[in-house]
Amino acid sequence: MNTGSPHHEAVRLIQAGGASATAARVQVLRLLLAAHTTASHQTLMQAAMDEARPLDKVTLYRVLDWLVAQGLAHSVTGQDRVRRFSAVPIQHGHAHFECDACGRLFCLADHLGAQPRTPPGFEARQLDVTVHGRCADCTHAGA
Template sequence: MNDPDFSRCIRDAGGRVTAARLAVLRCLAAAEEPLTPDEVLEHLTQTPGHVPDRVTIYRAIDWLSAHGLVRRLATVGRAARYEPVEDREAHAHFQCRRCGQTRCLPAPSPPLPTLPPGYVAERVELVIHGLCAACRAGENA
């Protein structure tokens, strides 16, 4: 997704296109894994141009999440992580219980169970918790 698409998505969601919203969307779209708001700030400080302050980044993420442009991932004992909602299918994630690293898994998610009559799924999350390779290697050292 390029910047004109980001701007259009924000406008289509009924919002004002701001530098912070665009910066957060760019950052999350470029990331290889879901990021915490503090990681977004860290990434933005490494890129040239104006860097929104921490409060502005949190507000931008809250707005983008409330309007369905980014999704909040369930995490255990760590800050929430976010990823852009794109035209791709939902996918599973792996989260390391020690370092908190969260990775998108390329394999398709398992099929959903059949819901009772009248029920409608609005959001599905599959997060596999365990140890990443680095933390596991440290455990065996």
């Protein structure tokens, strides 16, 4: 198979779960795979527009939710209250980096540290670590 093509890679990933690879799903997943950082709903809308295949915003929300439910993407909510999505497969417990200057969110490869102790009775299930600061671009631009 042609794993070199982002399009076919997206189709392959979607069909791997036995689901039908509809145009919208393939397009969104392809855009997510192509994005180097996480992508917001708005970014994806714009990207779809740019390639002359505009997506309905509701369809986009539904496709994104579906991708997250399928484990093909994951979402992070930034400080600006905007959800951002990434096609990185869920490595449970990977950290994020949020740039305070440009607002972009990056997935970090590094694993997490120890989980903080929770009060008695509290049942911890997942750890969510976000590093705030400046991304390489903004550090460079500001220096």
